[in-house]
Amino acid sequence: MNKTVNIIGSGISGLTAGCYLQMCGFKTEIFEKHSNSGGLCTSWKRNGYIINLSAHWIIGTDTGSSFYKMWSELIDMKSIKFHNHDLKIDIQLNTNKDKNDSNIFHLYSNLKKFEKYLIDLSPEDERTIRQFTKHIRLLQKFDLPPIDKKQSLFPTLFNNLKKIKYLEILPIVYKWSRQTNIEFSKKFKSPFISEAFSLLYDEEKVKMLVFALPLAYMDNKSAGCPIGGSLVFTKKLEEKYISLGGKINFNADVKKILVDKNKAIGLVYNNEQVNSSDIILSTADWHFTFFNLLNKKYINKDIEELSQLKKYKVFFSSMLFSIGVNKDLGYLPHFFRFPLKKEIISPDGTLYKRLEIKISNFDEVIVPKGKTLIAVNLYTRNGDYWINLRRTDFELYNKSKNNFCDLIIDAIESYIGKIKADIDMIDVATPATIQRYTNSWKGSTQGWLPSKNFLSSTTCAFNLKEVKNFYYSSHWSTAGGGLPVVIKNSRDVTKLICKNNKVEFVY
Structure with missing residues (x-):
């Protein structure tokens, strides 16, 4: 008789793990608190517009990527329409201008075009530029991360790179996993290019590998944006899971994991309903699982240190302002960032000196014809402010987010011109929105921030030695989060479950 698995959550982690487990012969059932699958990978409708919370680009949307191979193990990626941007982003600099007296830096997704653009801007930096693009092209020659077909697990990218054929790129991966974009920017003689690289993440220090790998995928047309929004991608995985015999219980709010004699035996959901x-x-x-569902009974040293933020910081939460405009602004770049004429202070205390805007007119599914959807995403480290405010003073919460939105619209107008008279939709999602729909701790959008050692091991183990037959896997399992991390972790936790239950892993 096939062993049964209760899966908590129908985000991309739950759906992909459910697919793999069904394919390996387990009988699974998913319990989801919300009325839809997807978790953070979702979208919703407002006044004819579709608001996209995440998945603005997905690594592995076409051949030339190990992630494409993993996604293709579960769904037909060719059945989803993806858009690949030639331009990743336009960045308006604070100080410097290029030789054409422009303060706009164009970050192209096409590596050849980007290389040519940089050399044209600064011939004296040609050697640095060509070495940079050469290293990215070298990364493109390899499957990253390598897919291990065997039952044994390789929990970190670093361990996988020890495989002989990967030794060629090990120095680059090792170097860029430690070097930040700020440090790299100092290599350029051109003040314009140097400032541009320092502003890749709005003066935040981010590892060069975080920048280089997506650029490698984008150049290969393997990091596209799903036409129709995140939910299109989610629904494909949901359909696959159900076609494999899986079952999803929606509006099933799990309250407790049942443990008997240090063995997980089932769960309690909604009004004391039990499913063994x-x-x-x-x-x-992650936090909800160990501190609520397991009632803090199995908090080991690693979990305690994570909860006290000793090892990792929580990835930023965000404010998403979505503004529908009854006007075609398709002449604007799809993604651009600029300095504010007047700094903005959020009600949560975060200071913003720059703003980034996404224009979604390239996707006629999510934007009504002749109209424009403007999205502004502001990161915050103080998601708890919004979560607590919504809980304690709902009226003030609404007033605060609406007043904040007015400031954002003023800032947008200062850059692109008057739009207020043409606005026909406004939607504001806060960290409280994220936390309410997904239980995400502190409203985090991607779990943990990577540590200084970018190639460090997984943050959360797939199992607890104190509780037999209990497993955990999500974007919290590996620092950095995101969809690629999710499917890799789902694949690996399934391999572990198969190994522990003497079941063959199908791939």
């Missing part, structure tokens, strides 16, 4: 199973796999929020 041989195995429990939580793909829900």
Whole structure:
């Protein structure tokens, strides 16, 4: 008789793990608190517009990527229409101008075009530029991360790179996993290019590997944006899971994981309803799982240190301002960032000196014809402010976010011109929105921030030695989060479950 698995959460972690487990012969059932699958990978409708919370680009949307191979193990990627941008982003600099007296830096997704553009701007930096693009092209020659077909697990990218054929890129990966964009920017003689690289992440220090790998995928047309929004991608995985015999219980709010004699035996959801199973796999929020569902009973040293933020910081939460304009602004770049004439202070205390805007007119599914959807995403480290405010003073919460939105619209107008009279839709999502729908701790959008050692091991183990038959996997399992991390972790936790239950892993 096939062993049963109760999966908590139908985000991309739950759906992908559910698919793999079904394919390996397990009988699975997913319990989802919301009325839709997807978790953070979702979108919703407002007044004819579709608001996209995440998945503005997905690594592995076409051949030339190990992630494409993983996604293709589960769904037909060719059945989804993806848009690949030639231009990743336009960045308006604070100080410097190029030789054409422009303060706009064009970051092209096409590596050849980007290389030519940089050399044209600064011939004296040609050697540095060509070495940079050469290293990215070298990364493109390899599957990153390598897909291990065997039952044994390789929990980190670093360990996988020890494989002989990957030694060629090990020095680059090692170097760029430690070097930040700020440090790299100092290599350029051109003040314009130097400032541009320092502003890649709005003066935040981010590892060069975080910048280089997506650029490598984008150049290969393997990091596209799903036409129609995130939910299109989610629904493909949901359909696959159900076609494999899986079952999803929506509006099933899990309250507790049942443990008997240090063995997970089932879960409690909604009004004390119980569902027993041989195995429990939580793909829900990390903090919610260990501190609520397991009632703090199995807090080991590693979990305690994570909860006290000693090892990792929580990835930023965000404010998403979506503004529908009854006007075609398709002449604007799809993604651009600029300095504010007047700094903005959020109600949560965060100071913003620059603003980034996404224009979604390239996608006629999410934007009504002749109209424009403007999205402004502001990161904050103080998601708790919005979460607590919504809980304690809902009226003030609404007033605060609406007043904040007015400031954002004023800032947009200062850059692109008057739009207020043409606005026909406004939607504001806060960290409280994220936390309410996904239980995400502190409203985090991608779990943990990577540490100084970018290639460090997984942050959360796939299992607890104190609780037999309990497993955990989500974007919290590996610092940095994101969809590629999710499917890799789902694949690996399934391999572990198969190994522990003497079941063959199908791939």
